[in-house]
Amino acid sequence: MIRVSGLRKTYGDFPAVVGSDFAVERGEIFGIVGPNGAGKTTTLKMLAGLVEPSGGTASVGDHDAGDAEMRRSLGFLPEESPLYEDMTPRSYLRFFADLYDVPREVARDRTEETLDRLELEHRERRLGDMSKGMKRKVAIARSLVNDPDLLIYDEPASGLDPLTTNYVLEFTRELADRGKTVVFSAHNLYHVESVCDRVVIMNRGQIVARGTVADIRAEHGSTTYHVFTTLPLPESDPAGDDHVTVVEDMTAVDSVREAVARAGGSVVDIRTEEPSLEALFLDIAGRELASDPRAEATR
Structure with missing residues (x-):
């Protein structure tokens, strides 16, 4: 589904992503974790075709990540997702469905089903009058109006209360069970460990560990x-x-x-x-602190 080879992004002399290689299969939930500035969001934006790579390749299905045709089968949820606050959830989602040429009846059934699952009430309330959790649910529904094969979620549960977070995580697993591919990042490593099939850990723009949590635990942790x-x-x-x-x-x-x-x-x-993913991450990041691969990449 996704193939990434030697993916790089440099801003001036600063390498934000250093030669990433990974693959994500259809129906898989794939987590990208790391500290602030690790290159997670840049990687996700390159996969979504929103940032042009400085080198390497990224493909989604039969398309390069930057192809316009690829975006028709993509649902993207950024960490910060401002909404049109004068619209209601229904009018907002209908607007985006029209952008994707989704037939009105299909769009209505699809969005109502999604909002039912996310337990969003007040669907005719002005978005500007809604809580952050309600807005996040609408943003998730927006990412699904075109029934995409690939979902790229950057911090999907950012700033949400525990109950809403559980809804989002359960819903993410349901999407994968329906055959959709999900790539997401999260600061809360418990969330990643609870839903991801495989993960990569990034630090200073470079992948420093990869595999299932069990694989990473076997290689970097101890029982x-x-x-x-x-x-x-x-x-x-x-x-x-x-x-x-x-x-x-x-x-x-x-x-x-x-x-x-x-x-x-x-x-x-x-x-x-057994060490949690968070404990493994802290240990790996601590060992990586002595060397800076981004500094090496600029020499």
Whole structure:
């Protein structure tokens, strides 16, 4: 569905994106994460044909990302999405459906179905009088008026309350289940981990990790085992009525079991702990801090 090879974007002497390579398959939810200034939004805008690359290629289906024909099968949601505030949701969505030459009856059924799913009420209220969450739902509905195959969402849940955020995330998964391809970025890495099939982590314009969260965890993280015992051991800490020793492999778990047995106690629980995507990201970004690939790219 999406093929990116050697994608670069430079503003003057500043490389915003440095040689990105990745592919996204049909029906996949693909996350692009990283700190502010990592190149996420620039990458999304190049995929949407809104920013011209300085080098490399990006294709969507059979079209280059910049082709006008590609945009007819694209739904784009920027992080900041100002609406025509004197319009109502219905008139606003009808206006955009007309731009895509969607028949009125089809557009009406499609937008009403989407607004029903997003639980947007007050569809004849002026957009300027709506909350941010309501406006975001309208913007999401706008991205779907042309029934696109590809959706590019930049921070789709930005600034939304937890309930509205859950609606947006659930709806994103439903879109993928219907065969649509979704590429999105988010600062909240729990959101990314909860819905994405695969992710890339960007830092200073460069992809520094990629794969499923499990793949990234296996390559960059480590599993720890929390062994709870009835008696304290030299390396243990209090844990309520029990004591916990944190170790990194099953050999060490067996050593804890043997040690507490010799002391006359027992193991009451063993819990496996895996790092979250956020913890992995912080670790990877911290290790990348010592080198700056964008600085290297300008030499």
